[in-house]
Amino acid sequence: MTVAQEQTEHGAGGLSRRGLMGLAVGAGAAGLAIGAGTGISGGVALGRARERRIQDAAAAGDGIHQPGITTPVQDHLHFAAFDMMARTSRDDVASLLADWTYAATRMMQGLDVSATGAVGGSPEAPPDDTGEALGLPASNLTLTFGFGPSLFDDRFGLASQRPDGLERLPAFLGDDLDPERSDGDFCIQACADDPQVAVHAIRNLSRIAFGRARIRWSQLGFGRTSKTTSDQSTPRNLFGFKDGTANILADDAAALDENVWVPASEGPAWLAGGSYLVARRIAMLIETWDRTRLAEQDRVVGRDKAQGAPLSGGDEFAAPDFAATDAAGAPRIDARSHVRLAHPDTNGGIRLLRRGYNFVDGTTDLGRLNAGLFFLSFQRSPERYITVQRSLSTDAMGEYLKHVGSGLWSVPPAPAPGASIGAGLLGA
Numbered sequence: 001m002t003v004a005q006e007q008t009e010h011g012a013g014g015l016s017r018r019g020l021m022g023l024a025v026g027a028g029a030a031g032l033a034i035g036a037g038t039g040i041s042g043g044v045a046l047g048r049a050r051e052r053r054i055q056d057a058a059a060a061g062d063g064i065h066q067p068g069i070t071t072p073v074q075d076h077l078h079f080a081a082f083d084m085m086a087r088t089s090r091d092d093v094a095s096l097l098a099d100w101t102y103a104a105t106r107m108m109q110g111l112d113v114s115a116t117g118a119v120g121g122s123p124e125a126p127p128d129d130t131g132e133a134l135g136l137p138a139s140n141l142t143l144t145f146g147f148g149p150s151l152f153d154d155r156f157g158l159a160s161q162r163p164d165g166l167e168r169l170p171a172f173l174g175d176d177l178d179p180e181r182s183d184g185d186f187c188i189q190a191c192a193d194d195p196q197v198a199v200h201a202i203r204n205l206s207r208i209a210f211g212r213a214r215i216r217w218s219q220l221g222f223g224r225t226s227k228t229t230s231d232q233s234t235p236r237n238l239f240g241f242k243d244g245t246a247n248i249l250a251d252d253a254a255a256l257d258e259n260v261w262v263p264a265s266e267g268p269a270w271l272a273g274g275s276y277l278v279a280r281r282i283a284m285l286i287e288t289w290d291r292t293r294l295a296e297q298d299r300v301v302g303r304d305k306a307q308g309a310p311l312s313g314g315d316e317f318a319a320p321d322f323a324a325t326d327a328a329g330a331p332r333i334d335a336r337s338h339v340r341l342a343h344p345d346t347n348g349g350i351r352l353l354r355r356g357y358n359f360v361d362g363t364t365d366l367g368r369l370n371a372g373l374f375f376l377s378f379q380r381s382p383e384r385y386i387t388v389q390r391s392l393s394t395d396a397m398g399e400y401l402k403h404v405g406s407g408l409w410s411v412p413p414a415p416a417p418g419a420s421i422g423a424g425l426l427g428a
Helices: 003-010 017-021 048-058 090-107 195-208 253-259 286-290 294-301 338-342 382-394 396-400
Strands: 076-084 142-147 186-192 213-224 275-284 357-363 369-379 401-411
Touching: 076 090, 076 195, 076 369, 090 142, 090 195, 186 195, 186 275, 186 401, 195 213, 275 382, 286 369, 286 396, 294 338, 294 396, 338 382, 369 382, 382 396, 396 401
Parallel strands: none
Antiparallel strands: 076 186, 076 213, 142 186, 142 401, 213 357, 275 369, 275 401, 357 369
């Protein structure tokens, strides 16, 4: 029974069977929309008028793209991949996405996941909301949902709707992937300026999924490694270098159309206006890097560590001149430098919109930092990412990196007001 059905059965003040069982659910009729927040669980259902107001507020964005792509990059991340559980059905997929949509709509507004929330329900039932975000503002929370290749197998009758490019990423040189930290039927990217708000979002979406889907793996991130607006400063990664200088910005509509958004001519109708999300968990060999001389660090990156300027000259935002040479005739920017191999000029003009984060997950068995970059990028097709990553096979930085987790998801556009994320795919 969906929440919408529970409202019909019990009315605005009734307590559903699901509420009595303590199963967190969302409201099936709501829409996720750009810039808005989360959903409802079992407990006391919202009245229809208030429910519609929440849906309308959720749809206050541009009505086309999900939040968390061109949104100004927040400071904290909680990323989670989910798998549908055994013996679930297409109806379970639809109800889960509806419940997630409503929950996301409320949380992005700084609301509890239901009307009764963390403390307003029956003292004899588990709360609908876990409560750790009580009293906290929305903190610019965005929730972005993606569908992985495995969702389109034979379980749910979706194989005919799978985009042609939506397959597991191929193996790349130097990969040492942990299958337990890769892939997933769904992904949810929660970004916020307060880490507790991001964690609260994933925690409650996981509760809502109970009995239908489970977390496959997750990752916390801090300290953005890119920018998506011109008024954001360029951040530094854990190697100490500025990162994301040439990232695509939210106000560059032409670049977004060319590089990020899927046109109607290149995919199934349900994905038009969406994108593809790549996540790569990249371990940085911090201690090895820290013992490398500064000049060598600059050569490997292709930029000056202090200002972020390309080694060919100019300031941080100067275009790299790959033809520039020094007095001895050697290229000022090494042929194997990261800047050269990742540059659009080396990759047929391809650009990626990046939203990565640093991570530190304690120490390894050898007493070294278990740290690195949780790389996130949005692109118009998976092939664009594959092209760039293959170009990086000779990257001098590869000596200091190890790719240990990976995933690819299709990211549908924002649903219409009153619809659920993925409604176009499921025909709902």
